[in-house]
Amino acid sequence: xxxxxxxxxxxxxxxxxxxxxxxxxxxxxxxxxxxxxxxxxxxxxxxxxxxxxxxxxxxxxxxxxxxxxxxxxxxxxxxxxxxxxxxxxxxxxxxxxxxxxxxxxxxxxxx
Amino acid sequence: xxxxxxxxxxxxxxxxxxxxxxxxxxxxxxxxxxxxxxxxxxxxxxxxxxxxxxxxxxxxxxxxxxxxxxxxxxxxxxxxxxxxxxxxxxxxxxxxxxxxxxxxxxxxxxxxxxx
Numbered sequence: 001x002x003x004x005x006x007x008x009x010x011x012x013x014x015x016x017x018x019x020x021x022x023x024x025x026x027x028x029x030x031x032x033x034x035x036x037x038x039x040x041x042x043x044x045x046x047x048x049x050x051x052x053x054x055x056x057x058x059x060x061x062x063x064x065x066x067x068x069x070x071x072x073x074x075x076x077x078x079x080x081x082x083x084x085x086x087x088x089x090x091x092x093x094x095x096x097x098x099x100x101x102x103x104x105x106x107x108x109x110x111x
Numbered sequence: 112x113x114x115x116x117x118x119x120x121x122x123x124x125x126x127x128x129x130x131x132x133x134x135x136x137x138x139x140x141x142x143x144x145x146x147x148x149x150x151x152x153x154x155x156x157x158x159x160x161x162x163x164x165x166x167x168x169x170x171x172x173x174x175x176x177x178x179x180x181x182x183x184x185x186x187x188x189x190x191x192x193x194x195x196x197x198x199x200x201x202x203x204x205x206x207x208x209x210x211x212x213x214x215x216x217x218x219x220x221x222x223x224x225x226x
Contacts, residue, residue: 004153036217043115043202043217044154089153098167099215101153 002027006090006102013109019077021105023064023090026071032093033057033066033073038104039086047075047088080109113137115218117203123224129191132221136185136205142166144215145178145188148200160186161209193225 007022025033032051036044048057053068062077073090090102116135124130136143141162146154157176159167162183171178175194180186190197200220206213 041219043219044204045217046214091153098156098159099154101155103152
């Protein structure tokens with residue numbers, strides 16, 4: 001069945017460091033791919049998405065490219081801030097309109 | 112800015128008791144989702160409504176869980192009787208329509224603790 005695998009956290013970085021959170025997926029067909037972010041005490045928010053191979057989603061300095069050949073959708077940011085501390089979820093949208101989430105990666109950015 | 116509302120935010124109950132959670136989606140959103148998020152895991156879809164009709168409840172434990180959206184607006188998720196393993200965050204989300212190109216907007220969740 002369809003599934004998403006993300007790197008385990010927590011990921012701890014200093015402010016202005018480069019961020020990569022790995023995400024790979026298993027799916028039949030051509031899923032859409034998403035990154036959601038969950039700040040403490042809040043619900044999930046869509047961060048970015050890509051709907052087909054080679055698409056790049058971007059928002060708030062974060063980027064991810066849909067790589068069909070490696071079935072990956074890694075999240076990157078060139079310079080993280082303390083305010084980026086949150087839990088990040090990779091997800092895929094399958095043909096039945098269902099979102100399937102990874103287990104989440106906690107990011108902690110220190111000043 | 113319109114938001115998905117959920118209540119209560121926190122619920123503590125004893126096993127074998129009944130609990131209910133309420134969700135009010137963003138106005139005009141026809142599709143409503145209930146997810147369960149166990150600590151350390153990603154959300155898992157329990158049930159999806161399109162207006163007042165259930166579209167997908169394949170992961171809903173129907174022996175103890177029920178969900179309704181009688182007028183196609185707000186929704187209630189009930190657990191009876193609650194078990195220890197039901198302790199989790201219950202998230203509600205809504206979207207304008209079906210299809211993953213329609214962004215899902217999430218509420219803050221209800222954190223359930225079963226003692």
